[in-house]
Amino acid sequence: MSGQSFMWNYDAKTKDLLSGIIDDELYIIQNATDPEIIIHSTKQYADTSAFMNFISNYFSLDIDTGTIFPIEFKERYPNIWQLIQPYMATKVLRQAPFEVLVTFMCAQGLGMSVIRRQIESLTREKGILHETVLAGRPFAYHTFPSPEALAASAPERLKLCTNNNCIRANNIIHAAQEVVSGSLDLETLRDPHMPLAEARERLCALPGIGMKIADCILLFGLNRFDAFPIDTHVRQYLSGWFSFGNDFHSLSQKNYLDLQARVCDILSPELAGFAGHILFHCWRKEIKQLNTY
DNA sequence: CTCCAGGACACTT
DNA sequence: AAGTGTCATGGA
Missing domain, CATH: 3.30.70 (Alpha-Beta Plaits)
Structure with missing residues (x-):
């Protein structure tokens, strides 16, 4: 073997x-x-x-767990500090950029079950089938679709993989075409020298990608642990744990940027997204009692 | 049946 | 700038 x-x-x-x-x-x-x-x-x-x-x-094992939160966090928020201890080993994975790009384009206002099903469908329909032996047993899997495969897809077929949403299918095809043509260079965006705001701006220029999804792509796919995506759950814990209370009105662009600026007061700016990921999972599981990933 | 899920976007006040 | 409707489906 x-x-x-x-x-x-x-x-x-x-x-x-x-x-x-x-x-x-x-x-x-x-x-x-x-x-x-x-x-x-x-x-x-x-x-x-x-x-x-x-x-x-x-697995980003080079990131020292002890440096993810600022030293004064423990003193300022002792209760939260206790609560997050079992989650301190949670890792932000350095995943493949294109895979993350497409995956998070499928994650708009939907439950995890639907998101997961879309990705499984995409890999099954547009990925390449591999068969191998794993732990002594036959194992078949599909690779994640290449940019070329998605760029060449017909919208009416791809929408079967995107929860019947043809807007999303078209957006994914468009993004894939940008990658193939080179007008969207993910490696350039992954370069640490590229300012975070500029990288996000380029992602947001693509139809179907707003601030939150752009920040997710940066955090999970482009090695930017300073990117801090704010979704419905993050907003809840910012309000519930840190009294950033504007939980009630909608998350406008201005509100989004305002919240991000305030996050720098409680988290280390360079690892804010990494810390946020830990807070996110702790909030979902301990407070919201959710068991879905 | 209603409501919300790891939102974006066009459209209306 | 800040609120609505739309997109789509499934699970609680």
Whole structure:
């Protein structure tokens, strides 16, 4: 059997955030009974340290957990600090940019079940089928669709993958075409030298991408841990935990930017999005009692 | 049945 | 600038 296996201790509460296919080559198998994740790769690495480096980067293990929140956070918000402790091991993964771009374009005002179904449908219809052996058993999976595959899709067919929403299908096709033509260069946006505001501006120029989705793409796909997306749940905990109370009126553009500016008072600006991700999952699970990811 | 889900956008006050 | 309707479906 090709490939190598690697064990990683992980917090039992957050481990189920990690499942799926990484870079089309690496798989994660969850063990439901103990807090360990077995990572198995079909790809051959030069040596163990090359594999470890890839894992470390993908799971952002280079980010020291102790630096995610500012030191004064614990003193200012002792109750919240206690509450988030079980979630401190939550990681923001450095996922493939195009995959994240398309995935979050599917995540507008919908439940996670619908979002997940769209992505599964997209990979099944437009991805490439691979068959391999995983943990001694046959395993079939689809790669995430390439920009070329999505760019060449017919809207009336692709909308079957986007919850019957042809506006969304057209937006995804358009974004894919921009990537193929080179007028949207995700690697340029991923460059740390690119100002965050400018990168977001470029993403927002695409139809179907607003501020929130742009910030999600930056945080989860473009290695920008300072990007702080504000969705309905973030707004709730900003109001409930930090008294940023304008929970009642709609999230206008001005309101969105205003909230982001105030977030810098309580979180470290350079890791605000990373910290926000931890707060997000803690809020959903501990306060809202949600178990869906 | 109603309401809301990890929103964006056009349109109306 | 700040409120509405629309898009679409499923699960609570």
